[in-house]
Amino acid sequence: MLDQTGGIVVGQPVHLRVDVLFPGSMPRPPRVRVGDAPGAQVLRFETQGVTLSADIGGQPYVGQQFEFVVFPRRQGSIDIPPAEVTLLDAAGNAAGTARGDAQRITVTAPPGIDASGPVIAADEVDATQRWEPNPEQARLKPGGALVRIVRRTAEGVPAMGMADLAFTAPEGVRIYRDPPRSEDRMNRGVVTGSRIDRVTYVFEKAGSYDLPAVVQPWWDLDGAQARMVTLAGTHVAVTQPGVAAGPRSAPARLWPYGLGTGIVVCLVLIWFGRRGRSRRWQERRAAYQASEAAARAALCRVAPGGDASLTYRALSTWLGRLPVPVRSAVRADARFAALAGDLERSLFGEGGGWSDDRGRDLRRVVKEAYRAARQAPERAPPAALPPLNPTGSAAGAAQNGLT
Template sequence: MSVVPDATVAIHRCRTKSISLPREAMKRCVAPAFKVGPWRVDCIRVVCFVCVACLILSTKTASAAEPLKASIDKESAWTGEAVLMVITLYSPGPFDGTASFDLPELSRTAIIKIGNPVVGSEDVGDESFLTQRHEFNIYTQRSGTIVIPPFEVRFRGKESFVGDVKSVNATTSELKFESKRPPGTDSLGVVIATERLNCEQSWTPDSPAHVKAGDVIERTVTRRVTGASSMMLSPASSAAPEGIRVYTSDPEVVDKVTRGELDASRVDTIKYQVQKPGTFELPELTFTWWDPKAEKLQQTTLDGLTLTVAALPVGEQSSESAATTPTEKPYTFWAMGVSLLVALAVLYRPVKRIVEARRLSYHSVAARASREFRSACRANDARAAYAAVLAWCRIHSDRHEPLSPDDLFGDEWNRLSSYLFASGRTSSGWSGSPLLHAFNAAVKRRENYQRQRSRASLPALNPSH
């Protein structure tokens, strides 16, 4: 009988250490000489070596072939506080084009990309990869566990520095963090978590000491925040006492990244039109936010304004008209009339062309605004409908007759504003059909009003002498 060399060594070690082996084990370690030869043992060793080498290479290849990594920078955050999500893409060669991300839509949660991707390199095992680092800020108004489900990422990169471009589709892993509602913020609609919130305002005119009925006072409110997006800044309150009409315009919002930190600003413009004499108190504005570093609520207040509105003197217009009454002789009027007719004959065609061009331009802009609004309502796009309504009102407004969405559309405008900005927003969605009906009715009322006004402005055919 001959013994396999490795088995012989094992048996020898067991005997030197006084370890008894079972008989079955001894039978397995001992084999007939004609069945196991030295060349067969070498073949077995070679096969085992090849299998182990293949396993190691496949493991390295699998670990190096991971096309992306996703992570978040914290496990717990305050409601409204920015949570950084980092997605790093890997490519053996240079990247080609722009990566696209199918970001998930979550209730009361926003995922905002910040800045441009940062290109670098990283060694994975024995291989070197080019990387792209993409950063996103996650803001949520929910409390509890926030789960970011896996989503797809698509990008293109070369297989080597001189290789062909290859499309890569990859999926992120599931990410989650805990959102804690700051104490004392239950009554707030939207919680802003930031260390700094600067608020300031200006009035036009600067010192409205002498105000008459019909005058317009403009209030500009500017807010700047660090570490938050402008979409977290809710509209400034447009409340006003009775006797004051309020008109708002589209806010000016800016988001920018400064040295890796997101800065945002929002400018709201509120116009107060005085309708009657009296004393009015324009309200102060209070803004509240949560300071995550100090872990307490912060608050700032912008002062209101007291208006004392005087009535227009009764005899002012009559005295002005009397002062401008001509006292020339009758033939002077005939000369003026002839001159006026000659001027009209000369300027008729140029003036007509100018008026026609302006009329076509006006109706073109107005028609485009109406089409955008109707399209947004039919698509049930609340934000687009909100912006289109404000644009339509701005186009059709003038200094003496500004249009307010609240006056034109009533309850439907309030429902749209509540859906976009109220804290208790439902998840059932918004339907643009009621607002579209209200818009059509408002357009008809305005056309009838303008038609009647144009008829009233025409001179009489047979004036009485």
């Protein structure tokens, strides 16, 4: 059931609660997922289900309530698919399935806000930024880089409920974005989302550049009005390294002048070679950091440590970077599905546990399942078990790559 179906604006979190009840007793908490809703983002919100009890027709029932959050990204009617429930026996094996009812919400654009952009609807939103190095003190040369770090926080909205900001740059500047980082906090059932975006600007040639401001519009749910936070841009001057080579006054011999000129030419050639290598190295480094291989390596480093939250975030990032056929094949691997289920229950359910041994198993299975999926992605069957519920952290919302 939804906490509301009308009077909703783009970006506003809508809570969807799924109750699963069993007559008499519940052998094991079930797994619950809600599929993709075109035009909206559906995230798992709470860390675990809430225990329920009820009397229906004179018979006692027990079960759990699971909470999701729907973030509409466009106006109009949005259909939310039925909840899919996997029932488990006492040993944790799948024992059956059930489905809930489809839901529909009606969404409008917040007055005074362009709903095609990254809208947040909350009671309070803040955004800050910092630059590395300080643009006012930096002495940048062609091939140099400037990093912009933006942090957004919002009450009641997890990090994964915040849409991407629009970072742009003038001609002659390349932009490389790191995967966003989440630092959500949960206090008495209320989440305060915090998303950190790190963007690198690489300057290809000398010149004067104005890096644009970044604007985060948001709808004040409490005050029912449009607001925005503007993060100022900056001016950057990129200078060509100077070459000092002055001739001597009327020397009797020309060979010292020729020698000096030759040295200068060699130094210039060496500098250009180093600049080219530096720029190529920065581009390759940025491309690698945003690649599937980097995400897989990070997952393999984190998993053996046994930290369920860090492992989940690393797994989310890796799955999100896989091509769809490869991701489907990996999720269809029975060993991967079992370990993913254990990881999910350790964060969102009851009876689950995670350890460094399970983390080492996951590292091994990830490598083997990925290798097999790359060899025959077209033969990968659809996932038999529901995927992990997304979370930005152990106490927050999930990342989309797992859905």
